Structure formats: structure tokens, C-alpha cells
Amino acid sequence: MREMLTGGELDVLTGDYLAELTMLILGRDRLKDPSAGYARTFLRQLEECLGIAHERGVRIVTNAGGLHPAGLADAVRALAGRLGLPVRVAHVEGDDLTARYPGALAAHAYLGGFGIAACLREGADVVVTGRVTDAALVTGPAAAHFGWGPTDHDRLAGAVVAGHVLECGTQATGGNYAFFDDGDVRHPGFPLAELHEDGGSVITKHPGTGGFADTGTVTAQLLYETAGARYAGPDVTARLDTVRIRREGPDRVRVEGVRGEAPPPALKVGLNRLGGFRNEVVFVLTGLDVERKAALVREQMRDALAKSPPAEVRWDLVRTDRPDAGTEETASALLRLVVRDPDQQVVGRALSGAAVELALGSYPGFHVLAPPGKGTPYGVFEDVYVPHGAVDHVAVLHDGRRVPVEPARQTAVLKDVPEPPLPEPLPPGPVRRAPLGLVAGARSGDKGSHANVGVWARTDDAWRWLAHELTAERFRQLIPESRELPVVRHVLPNLRALNFVVEGILGQGVAAQHRFDPQAKALGEWLRSRHLDIPEALL
Structure with missing residues (x-):
């Protein structure tokens, strides 16, 4: 924050603090303390920087209010008072729909930027929101500055x-x-x-x-x-x-x-709830006979788990070992066991007793990365949708006035865009087996249970090849985890890019930790490491 305020000219400083996982964490915080629910790290940054922002006339817009934007707004006012700064603080509310969904830890609609714009137009120096779209932190100030309307x-x-x-x-x-x-x-x-x-x-x-x-x-x-x-x-x-x-x-x-x-007729609501309890243990398998060692401990644990079976049991063998290794660590593979159940005692007993009791009676070289604990709660994220008018979007100004924000009046049902024409393919020529990443970049991430992988070419010729080569079916071949899942390809010629959506690969969302990389952050880099027959002209 200090770097942004002092490094050059700035009119508005924005701060995005809310990931899907963050909302779950803040929801758990609120269970322990009803006054909690906002990102305290923002306050710590602001203590050092609010004076600089005030001196330079920089307005601050942040969604750090999380589940309790009014609480954070009050805390900012108190901070400004301690610092002796005449700062006008406003906030936006109406996103919290938790009461409508029994059993939800947090249910929040993704609001747009016009509540922020209303606060800024009325002179706010700091605007605090709860769950708005990430881009609303920019559309709000832009609408206020340029006088844009909803159409x-x-x-x-x-x-x-x-x-x-x-x-x-x-x-x-x-x-x-x-x-x-x-x-x-x-x-x-x-x-x-x-x-x-x-x-x-x-x-x-x-x-x-x-x-x-x-x-x-x-x-x-x-x-x-x-x-x-x-x-x-x-x-x-x-x-x-x-x-x-x-x-x-x-x-x-x-x-x-x-x-x-026009926006779609419904607002997205992020629904977080507790899914149950999770526990894991990672067995280290060193040296020879890794597969047979894994089979032995799996059989032993299966017998132990049968006494009080968890609802879900998952094994993954990660072959990090190599032959004739120069260190013990590089001679070792990792066998991960993950269990889930609605009952914390079940996942606790399933691993903490059974795994440790094998210590002197299993495969040679038995040890684990860490002893299993009692089990930890995990969350589940899902999207639901409500009409625009079902949300009371309100700008609460620095002087206490409450300004209702009108819902979108023009809406349009969301439809897929037909695939645009592809560029002419490259002419035939010699190819070489090589990693995709030599000619294409990628970035991946999570959206609830789905993952997306955006892939782009750096040159026109590479785009001509990529657009024809990297089909949804070829993607499935390169990423085996996706072979049984729906994979949808979207073509963006202006960006020389393809965007793949892999449905359901993340299970019930990031907090459920369904896979090794629960947010699919490195899925794109895995794809770039896979080998294809690439035209030598591109290499």
C-alpha cells in the first residue's frame, strides 16, 4: 500500500481481499466472534498509510469488509480519529444473504460497482464493501468519475x-x-x-x-x-x-x-458451508519395491479402517523417487492417504491410531511426514442465483444516510458465443517432440468446482498451429485427470488464445481440497510441460 501511494500519481487505490476461500475463513471467524468477519490485515496496512493517502488526496476502495463491512467502516473511523485525520468513511451493504440459506456459514451475492460510485459521488475518502465482484472495485470509481450510468x-x-x-x-x-x-x-x-x-x-x-x-x-x-x-x-x-x-x-x-x-437477469451468490472433517497422513516409501510397499500399507490400513470406516477414503502414490539416488529424499516416494467424514472423531480415530500403530510392523523404512491429528473441518463452495431485485443494495454514506442502489433494469439471458472462424493452418513440415510451453503460455485457476486453463500463443504462426492442434480432445489426452470430465474450449482470436473450462475437477471447491493442487493454480504449467509434435519452424 505504501509503495502504491508514494511511487507515483494515483487517484484511487483499490484493494481486493476476498477469495472464495477467504469468505469461508471469515465465516468461521464470525462464529467465534460476531464482531469479526473482515480482513484485519487491511487495518494494519491502513494505520501506516491512511495519513499518506489523505495528504495526497488518494481515495481508497476495498472489499476488505468481507462479512462485516459496517464493522470495518467503524474501525477505519476509529483509526482516523486516533490519527487525527478528517477522513470520510462510507460502506456498501446488502450482499449478505446468509439468513436465507439455513446451514450456510456464509452466503453472499456478488454486487456491482454502483454502490461504490454512490459513496464516492457523495464525497467518501474511504469506501468499504463486502462481497462485490473483483472488477467492481474499478467500475465503481470509473462510473463516479466519468458519470456513467447503468446502460x-x-x-x-x-x-x-x-x-x-x-x-x-x-x-x-x-x-x-x-x-x-x-x-x-x-x-x-x-x-x-x-x-x-x-x-x-x-x-x-x-x-x-x-x-x-x-x-x-x-x-x-x-x-x-x-x-x-x-x-x-x-x-x-x-x-x-x-x-x-x-x-x-x-x-x-x-x-x-x-x-x-446488458448483465444477466440473476446475481451470483457464493454459498459456503462446512462439508465435514478431513484428515491425512503421508507415508514415506524409500528405495526398492515402492509399489509393493505401498500395497502392503494400503492393505494394513484397509483392515484398520474397516473398524470405523470414514465416508471417503482416497489414496495417491506420488513417485518422487529415482533409481540409485544420491540422497535419501530423492530415493523416496510419497503415499498420501486422505479420509473425510461428517464426524471428526471418525477421521481422527481412522488415522491417528491406525497409522501410528503400524510404525513397527509394516514395510521396511516405515515413517510418515508428520503424525496425523484429530482432523480439521473443510468447507464446500457452490454457486446459487437470485434475481437482481432480491438484494437490498445500499450505499451507507459517511454522514449516515442510506442511498438505495437500483437493480439493473436492462438484462439479457447469457448465451454461448458461436466459435469464430479459425486461422489458416500452418502448411505441413517437419515436427519435433517438445513441450507445449516452448511455444505457448498458460495461466489457470479455480471457479468453484471448475478449473479454467487459458493458453495463448506469442506469434501469429504459433496461433495458427495452436488453434487447430489443441482441441478439447487433445487437452483431455494431455491432462488425464480431465478425461472423464466435460471440457469446453472457447476461442479468443484477438488474444491468440484458447480458454478451456474443466468442469468438476476441483470437487466441491478449494476448501474441500479435492486434489493435490486444490485451486488448479499450476494446472496450466502441467499442460505446458506435456510433449506434442510441434512444427520445427516454431521451435
């Missing part, structure tokens, strides 16, 4: 795209980037967007900060956690297939041409 769909869509690029911080300036060797990413600077009245923007960063902003880093973030060409939100549906990006100068990328459509 300015193209302009709003441009701001949504800018907000989507900014929402994950340094992922737009070289962080987590497939081609990270293109620049110095040891300490990437945070991105900023220069927004224009027509909805276009320039993505850049403060002078002298690390990392880099180029068409590749912006493309990667545009593809992150999206699906088809229509990127739906509560204010507008942005057409990602209309986005055009070009390099304007060092660390300057212009984003333009974004078209917008």
Missing part, C-alpha cells in the same frame, strides 16, 4: 476488463507468469490502470518498480479465472472476444475496443 455498457465493460487485469495485483506485472525470464520479477511492482472516458485503459505501473507489463502479462491475466467470450457481472457482460491489446511503450499496454452487453 453505458461498452464503457462499463472496458472498466470491467481493466478491473479484471488489476484484481490479482502483480499477476499483471510478471508475477506467476509463464515467461517470467522476460524480466526481473524478484519484486514486481503493482499494476495500475489509466482509465479513459470511453472505457479504454492503459495498464502500467509506477516508474522504477520491478516486474514488467507487456501484452503477454496482460493476456495471461485476462484469461485468468474466466470461461467463455461473455464475461458476466452484475453491472454488465463484457465481451472478451472484442478486447484488443497492444504495446504502447515500455511497461504500457493499451486495452481498447471492449464491447459490453
Whole structure:
């Protein structure tokens, strides 16, 4: 926060604190303390930086309010009072629908940016929200500054795209980037967007900060956690297939041409609930006969678990070992056992007793990475939908006035965009077996139970090859975990990109820890490591 406030010019500083998993964590916090439920890390940052922001006239907009935006707004006012700063604090509420869903730990509608805009238009210096879309932190200030209304769909869509690029911080300036060797990413600077009245923007960063902003880093973030060409939100549906990006100068990328459509008639609601209890143990199998050692301990544990069987039992053997290894660690494989059950005692007894009792009576070299505990609760995330009018979206101004925010009046049912024409394929020529990542970048992430993998080409010729080669069926071949799941491919020619949505690969969401990489953050890098027959001309 200090770096952004002191590193260069800024009108509005935004902060996105809410992932799906964060909402579950804040919900558990609220169970223990009804006054909790917001991101306390924001307050710690603000204590150091509120004076700088006030001095420089920078307004702050954040969703750190989480489950209790009014509580965080009060805490910010108290902080400003202690610091002797005349700061006007407003907040947005209406997203909390938990009472409507019995058994839910947290149920929150994704609100748009017009509540934020109302607070800013009435003079707020700090605006705190609960669950809004990540991009709303940018569309709200843009609508307030330029005077946009709910039907300015193209302009709003441009701001949504800018907000989507900014929402994950340094992922737009070289962080987590497939081609990270293109620049110095040891300490990437945070991105900023220069927004224009027509909805276009320039993505850049403060002078002298690390990392880099180029068409590749912006493309990667545009593809992150999206699906088809229509990127739906509560204010507008942005057409990602209309986005055009070009390099304007060092660390300057212009984003333009974004078209917008009326938002869908329903608001998304993120529903978090406790799914049960989870426990795990990782057996270390060293040296020879790894498969036979794994079979022995699995049989022994099966007998032990039969006395009080958990609802779900999962085994995974990870072959990290290598022959004639120079260290014991590289001579060892990992056998992970995960159990789940609604009853904490079942998952506790299942592992803590059975696994430890095998210590002197199982395979040679028996040991585990850590002794199993009592079991921990895990969460389940799902999407539900409500009409716009079912939510009481309200801007609570710094002087206490409550301003209702009108629901969207123009809406349109979301439909898939037909696949656009593909480029001409490359002419036949010699090929070489090589990793996909030599000619394509990728970025992946989670959306509830689904994962998306965005793949883009760096040159026109690579795009001509990629568009024809990487079909949904070829994706399934390269990613065996997806072979029995629906995989949908979306084509975005302006970005020279393909976006794959793998349905159900994450089970019941990140908090359920269904797989080794529960948020699919590295799924794209796994895909890039897979080998295909690639034209030598591209290599």
C-alpha cells in the first residue's frame, strides 16, 4: 500500500481481499466472534498509510469488509480519529444473504460497482464493501468519475476488463507468469490502470518498480479465472472476444475496443458451508519395491479402517523417487492417504491410531511426514442465483444516510458465443517432440468446482498451429485427470488464445481440497510441460 501511494500519481487505490476461500475463513471467524468477519490485515496496512493517502488526496476502495463491512467502516473511523485525520468513511451493504440459506456459514451475492460510485459521488475518502465482484472495485470509481450510468455498457465493460487485469495485483506485472525470464520479477511492482472516458485503459505501473507489463502479462491475466467470450457481472457482460491489446511503450499496454452487453437477469451468490472433517497422513516409501510397499500399507490400513470406516477414503502414490539416488529424499516416494467424514472423531480415530500403530510392523523404512491429528473441518463452495431485485443494495454514506442502489433494469439471458472462424493452418513440415510451453503460455485457476486453463500463443504462426492442434480432445489426452470430465474450449482470436473450462475437477471447491493442487493454480504449467509434435519452424 505504501509503495502504491508514494511511487507515483494515483487517484484511487483499490484493494481486493476476498477469495472464495477467504469468505469461508471469515465465516468461521464470525462464529467465534460476531464482531469479526473482515480482513484485519487491511487495518494494519491502513494505520501506516491512511495519513499518506489523505495528504495526497488518494481515495481508497476495498472489499476488505468481507462479512462485516459496517464493522470495518467503524474501525477505519476509529483509526482516523486516533490519527487525527478528517477522513470520510462510507460502506456498501446488502450482499449478505446468509439468513436465507439455513446451514450456510456464509452466503453472499456478488454486487456491482454502483454502490461504490454512490459513496464516492457523495464525497467518501474511504469506501468499504463486502462481497462485490473483483472488477467492481474499478467500475465503481470509473462510473463516479466519468458519470456513467447503468446502460453505458461498452464503457462499463472496458472498466470491467481493466478491473479484471488489476484484481490479482502483480499477476499483471510478471508475477506467476509463464515467461517470467522476460524480466526481473524478484519484486514486481503493482499494476495500475489509466482509465479513459470511453472505457479504454492503459495498464502500467509506477516508474522504477520491478516486474514488467507487456501484452503477454496482460493476456495471461485476462484469461485468468474466466470461461467463455461473455464475461458476466452484475453491472454488465463484457465481451472478451472484442478486447484488443497492444504495446504502447515500455511497461504500457493499451486495452481498447471492449464491447459490453446488458448483465444477466440473476446475481451470483457464493454459498459456503462446512462439508465435514478431513484428515491425512503421508507415508514415506524409500528405495526398492515402492509399489509393493505401498500395497502392503494400503492393505494394513484397509483392515484398520474397516473398524470405523470414514465416508471417503482416497489414496495417491506420488513417485518422487529415482533409481540409485544420491540422497535419501530423492530415493523416496510419497503415499498420501486422505479420509473425510461428517464426524471428526471418525477421521481422527481412522488415522491417528491406525497409522501410528503400524510404525513397527509394516514395510521396511516405515515413517510418515508428520503424525496425523484429530482432523480439521473443510468447507464446500457452490454457486446459487437470485434475481437482481432480491438484494437490498445500499450505499451507507459517511454522514449516515442510506442511498438505495437500483437493480439493473436492462438484462439479457447469457448465451454461448458461436466459435469464430479459425486461422489458416500452418502448411505441413517437419515436427519435433517438445513441450507445449516452448511455444505457448498458460495461466489457470479455480471457479468453484471448475478449473479454467487459458493458453495463448506469442506469434501469429504459433496461433495458427495452436488453434487447430489443441482441441478439447487433445487437452483431455494431455491432462488425464480431465478425461472423464466435460471440457469446453472457447476461442479468443484477438488474444491468440484458447480458454478451456474443466468442469468438476476441483470437487466441491478449494476448501474441500479435492486434489493435490486444490485451486488448479499450476494446472496450466502441467499442460505446458506435456510433449506434442510441434512444427520445427516454431521451435
